[in-house]
Amino acid sequence: MTLRASDRNDAALLPREDSINEGTTVRLFPHANTSSRRPEPAQKSYWLAVASAEHVRHGREHGFMQVNHGKQGPLKRIKPGDGIVYYSPSVKMGEKDSFQSFTAIGFVREGEPYLAQMGCGKAYRRDVDWLDAPEQPLRPLLGWLDFTQDKNWGYRLRFGLVAFGQSDFEFLEEIMMSELEVVKQRRLQA
Structure with missing residues (x-):
């Protein structure tokens, strides 16, 4: 997922505003120890x-x-x-x-x-x-x-x-x- 720092103002997703220059591309990667796949919900029968x-x-x-x-x-x-x-x-x-x-x-x-x-x-x-x-x-x-x-x-x-x-x-x-x-x-x- 690629976001521009100017696209979002969400502190939980992006580093602090003062450490990013406007227009800089920030890539968010999942932690190395977590799976990128979410568990499938149990299918109801x-x-x-x-x-x-x-x-x-x-x-x-x-x-x-x-x-x-x-x-x-x-x-x-x-x-x-x-x-x-x-x-x-x-x-x-x-x-x-x-x-x-x-x-x-x-x-x-x-x-x-x-x-x-x-x-x-x-x-x-x-x-x-x-x-x-x-x-x-x-x-x-x-x-x-x-x-x-x-x-x-x-x-x-x-x-x-x-x-x-x-x-x-x-x-x-x-x-x-x-x-x-x-x-x-x-x-x-x-």
């Missing part, structure tokens, strides 16, 4: 998790998430600050009640997956800051979400935790925090 509404509601109430019946592996892929959306195909695990709703949205807290005691054994969990958002049925959103554009989108959900696009996450966050029709109108006008 977004995830869609699948669980029954009953299980998600319990996790929201107690500030945690778990996936795949408490397996640790999927939770290791999630990092602090990542966005989480839960989709619940049914109210109770194993039932075919066509509930099909987004039941929670939030952001992962600092920390690693931890082992917790459940009534039927132990399961790995992660702490999450859940947003105070109502559940949102999936059907009215089918044409609006990128991940549902593929006709076999539901097939991916069998893994219990899948990567989710930032635009879909932000759209769901906006919808779950306000009225669906208002958001749709706002998006159409943009």
Whole structure:
């Protein structure tokens, strides 16, 4: 970076004014022991998790998430600050009640997956800051979400935790925090 002493009057960047002649070129170099590259900010990821509404509601109430019946592996892929959306195909695990709703949205807290005691054994969990958002049925959103554009989108959900696009996450966050029709109108006008 090259500055002329007459270009700036910032004492923090340039030597004292009385030691520079006006019009002199001053080159500012980083200290030899510092890197000229700044560290990249951690990239945030977004995830869609699948669980029954009953299980998600319990996790929201107690500030945690778990996936795949408490397996640790999927939770290791999630990092602090990542966005989480839960989709619940049914109210109770194993039932075919066509509930099909987004039941929670939030952001992962600092920390690693931890082992917790459940009534039927132990399961790995992660702490999450859940947003105070109502559940949102999936059907009215089918044409609006990128991940549902593929006709076999539901097939991916069998893994219990899948990567989710930032635009879909932000759209769901906006919808779950306000009225669906208002958001749709706002998006159409943009």
